[in-house]
Amino acid sequence: xxxxxxxxxAYWREVYLVVRDGDRVLEGYIDLLxxxxxxxxxxxxxxxxxxxxxxxxxxxxxxxxxxxAAYGRxxxxxxxxxxxxxxxxxxHADAAQQVDVPLDDH
Numbered sequence: 290x291x292x293x294x295x296x297x298x299a300y301w302r303e304v305y306l307v308v309r310d311g312d313r314v315l316e317g318y319i320d321l322l323x324x325x326x327x328x329x330x331x332x333x334x335x336x337x338x339x340x341x342x343x344x345x346x347x348x349x350x351x352x353x354x355x356x357x358a359a360y361g362r363x364x365x366x367x368x369x370x371x372x373x374x375x376x377x378x379x380x381h382a383d384a385a386q387q388v389d390v391p392l393d394d395h
Contacts, residue, residue: 290376290387291333294323308363319360329373332360332392336379340386346379350388353377361392 294300304319321333334357340346357375365372375390 290323290325290331291321291378293326294321294331297324299324299328304364306360306363306367308366310359310362315359315363317360319364322364325373327373330364330368330370332357332364332372332375334360334375334377336377337381338379339381340379346386346388349379350377350390354390357390358392 291300300321300323301319302321304322305317306319307314307316309315319332320335323331323333325331334353336349336353338349340349354375357377361372361375372392375392377388377390379386379388
């Protein structure tokens with residue numbers, strides 16, 4: 290997904306955001322914001338965690354889901370268009386693993 294978005298030129302790196310999220314202020318950087326094949330926005334977050342088993346991967350995905358959901362809400366609010374999903378990219382020197390994350394609560 291990342292390679293395809295970069296090749297298509299439909300991406301933004303290190304997107305800084307500050308928005309109100311309920312009664313708190315969310316400040317951070319979205320590692321990569323891309324348009325997928327359907328031209329919908331996807332929030333991509335790079336992680337360096339290592340997942341040794343599918344259970345590890347599920348646990349790490351659940352841990353990072355709230356962050357992706359908050360970023361998805363922020364982008365949807367500012368861009369005035371929906372964010373279709375999030376994606377976690379567990380990147381290492383020898384390999385990368387992408388996990389698509391539905392963002393049901395944004």
